[in-house]
Structures are given as C-alpha cells and as structure tokens.
Amino acid sequence: MIFHPRMFLLALLLLVSGPAWAQKTEVQLYEDGDYEAAVQLCQQELADAQRSSAQQAQTLVYLAASLHAQGQVEEARKQLEILAREHPEQQVDPVRFPPELVELAKVIHQRAEAEKEFAVREAQLQREREEALRRTPPTVPLYMRPEALGLFEAVDRQWTLGGGVAFRRESLEGSLRALIGNPPAFHLQGGFVPGHGAWRPFLGLRASLVPGLKSYGAGPVVGARIALPGSWVGLVDLGGDYFFAGRDDRYRFAVTAQAGLGFDLRLQ
Numbered sequence: 602m603i604f605h606p607r608m609f610l611l612a613l614l615l616l617v618s619g620p621a622w623a624q625k626t627e628v629q630l631y632e633d634g635d636y637e638a639a640v641q642l643c644q645q646e647l648a649d650a651q652r653s654s655a656q657q658a659q660t661l662v663y664l665a666a667s668l669h670a671q672g673q674v675e676e677a678r679k680q681l682e683i684l685a686r687e688h689p690e691q692q693v694d695p696v697r698f699p700p701e702l703v704e705l706a707k708v709i710h711q712r713a714e715a716e717k718e719f720a721v722r723e724a725q726l727q728r729e730r731e732e733a734l735r736r737t738p739p740t741v742p743l744y745m746r747p748e749a750l751g752l753f754e755a756v757d758r759q760w761t762l763g764g765g766v767a768f769r770r771e772s773l774e775g776s777l778r779a780l781i782g783n784p785p786a787f788h789l790q791g792g793f794v795p796g797h798g799a800w801r802p803f804l805g806l807r808a809s810l811v812p813g814l815k816s817y818g819a820g821p822v823v824g825a826r827i828a829l830p831g832s833w834v835g836l837v838d839l840g841g842d843y844f845f846a847g848r849d850d851r852y853r854f855a856v857t858a859q860a861g862l863g864f865d866l867r868l869q
Contacts, residue, residue: 624642625638625642626642627639627642627643627646627659627660627663627664627667628663630642630667631663631666631667631670634670636667636668636670636671637667637671639663639664639667640664640667640668640671643660643661643663643664643667644664646660647660647661647664654688657687657688658684658687658688658690658691659691661680661681661683661684661688661691662684662691662693662698664680665677665678665680665681665684665693665702665706666693666698666702668680669699669701669702669705670699674705677702677705678705678709681693681705681706681709681710682709682713684706684709685706685709685710685712685713685714686713689710689713689714692706693706693707740869741770741771742770742867742868742869743768743769743770743867743868743869744768744769744770744865744866744867744868745766745767745768745865745866745868746766746767746768746769746776746834746863746864746865746866747764747765747766747863747864747866748764748765748766748767748776748778748836748861748862748863749762749763749764749861749862749863750762750763750764750765750778750836750859750860750861750862751763751859751860751861752780752782752857752858752859753857753858753859754855754856754857755855755856755857755858756855756856759782761780761781761782761786762780762781763778763779763780763781763782764778764779765777765778765779765788767863769794769865772793772794772795772796773791773792773793773794774791774792774793774794774803774805774826775789775790775791775792776788776789776790776791777789778790778859784811784812784813784814785811785812785813786809786810786811787809787810787811787812788807788808788809788810789807789808789810790805790806790807790808790822790838790840791805791806792804792805792806792822793805794826798828799827799828800825800826800827800828801825801826801827801828802823802824802825802826803822803823803824803825803826803838804822804823805821805822806819806820806821806822807819807820807821807822807840807842809842809844809855815846816844816846817844817845817846818842818843818844818845818853818855819842819843819845820840820841820842820843821840821841822838822839822840823838823839823840824836824837824838824839824859825837829862832864832865832866833862833863833864833865834862834863834864834865835860835861835862836859836860836861836862836863837858837859837860838857838858838859838860839856839857839858839859840856840857840858840859841854841855841856841857842854842855842857
C-alpha cells in the first residue's frame with residue numbers, strides 16, 4: 602500500500618473539524634447567542650411528531666427564549682401560552698434565562714391555571730344544572746282561550762251568538778260559555794283534545810242551564826280544534842242535550858252546533 606501524505610492530511614483534517622460540522626442543539630445555539638438559528642431549529646423540532654413530550658416542552662422554552670432575545674415579545678408570549686396549556690409541569694429556569702422571560706412565563710402559567718380551574722368549575726356547574734333539570738319534572742303549560750262563537754239549534758233552527766273562556770292543559774280542556782239568546786243559556790263543558798297536530802278532535806260532556814226557563818240538561822259533545830296562524834284557534838262542537846227539568850211546553854232533547862274562534866294565551 603502506497604502512503605500519500607496528502608490523503609493523511611485530509612483524513613486528519615476531517616477528524617479535527619468533524620465535531621465542528623455536527624449540528625448544534627437549540628440549547629447550544631441559544632447559549633452561543635445565535636438566536637435566529639435557534640428559532641429555526643426549534644420550529645423544525647416542534648414539527649417532529651416522534652419527539653417526546655418532555656423534548657417538545659424543552660424546545661418550546663428555548664423557542665420562546667430565542668424569540669424574546671430577538672425582541673419578538675408577542676411571539677415569545679404565544680409560545681409560553683402553548684407551553685402553559687400543553688406542558689404545565691415545565692418551568693422556565695431562572696438560572697438559564699433572563700428575569701423578564703421568567704416573570705412573563707410565571708404570569709402566563711398562573712393565568713392558564715386560573716382558566717383551567719374556571720373551566721373545571723363551569724363544567725361541574727353545567728353537570729349540576731343538567732342533573733337538576735333531569736330531576737325536575739317538566740312544566741306543563743296552561744292555556745286560557747277567550748272565545749267568540751255562534752250556536753245553531755236544530756229544533757228551533759235559530760242562531761245565537763255567545764262568548765266564553767276555555768282552559769287547556771295538555772289534552773284536557775274545560776270551558777264556560779254564555780249564549781245571548783231569548784232566554785240566555787249557559788254551557789259548562791269538559792273533555793279531551795288528543796293529538797298534537799294542527800287539527801285535534803274534541804270529545805267531552807256538557808251541562809246546560811237556561812235560568813229563564815228553569816231548565817237544565819246534559820249530554821255528549823264531539824268537535825274539533827283547528828290551529829290557525831298567530832295563536833288563533835278554530836272551534837267546532839256538535840252536542841246533544843237532554844233536559845231533566847223545564848217547562849212542559851219545551852222539548853226535552855236538543856241538538857246544537859257551535860262554531861267560532863278562540864285565541865290561546867299561555868298562563869304558565
């Protein structure tokens with residue numbers, strides 16, 4: 602084998618200068634004052650998903666420190682906020698870093714801890730509110746419905762105007778109506794309004810009182826409630842009344858048809 606002095610010198614040069622060519626860490630770059638290179642290296646390392654949580658935390662510290670040393674205080678603040686949220690256990694060493702950076706990191710860490718505690722309390726309160734709502738039975742609304750209507754009596758074939766007021770809760774409905782006839786009559790009825798659609802049937806019973814004739818009766822009622830725009834309600838009732846008392850010249854059985862309009866008012 603032939604010995605070449607030039608090759609020997611080249612090999613010796615590589616051995617001596619090799620460590621100088623090796624890539625420095627963010628710690629070395631920061632301590633050397635090469636803050637721009639430290640920022641670039643830190644950003645590259647933060648993009649590496651294979652680095653451990655402890656490594657990422659240290660890189661965030663040195664990235665914030667390098668940015669702060671360059672006068673980019675707001676950018677440094679952003680990195681410290683990420684550090685406080687994602688790595689609250691990581692501290693900024695007061696021996697290695699300037700007091701201004703250490704104090705800034707402390708303030709941001711305290712604020713992040715306060716926000717975390719607030720979020721925990723809010724989540725707990727929200728769970729308690731939801732649990733209270735589950736335990737509290739839902740309020741069933743009560744509606745009052747003023748009514749204006751007309752009544753047609755099949756035997757006499759006469760129309761009579763009247764008005765009244767009805768109360769409804771879920772599928773139960775009761776109403777009191779006064780009819781301005783000759784003589785006046787009063788109807789008290791109650792029943793069921795099943796269903797939840799715009800058109801709902803009504804099934805119930807009615808008591809009738811005609812004070813002028815000293816007559817009273819009762820009978821079944823069937824009808825419908827039709828939801829109209831703006832809380833208006835269409836009313837249709839067909840009823841048959843048997844009168845238990847009254848003048849002998851009056852009929853004992855009456856068939857009536859009532860139709861009108863009402864307006865739903867929610868009371869609770």
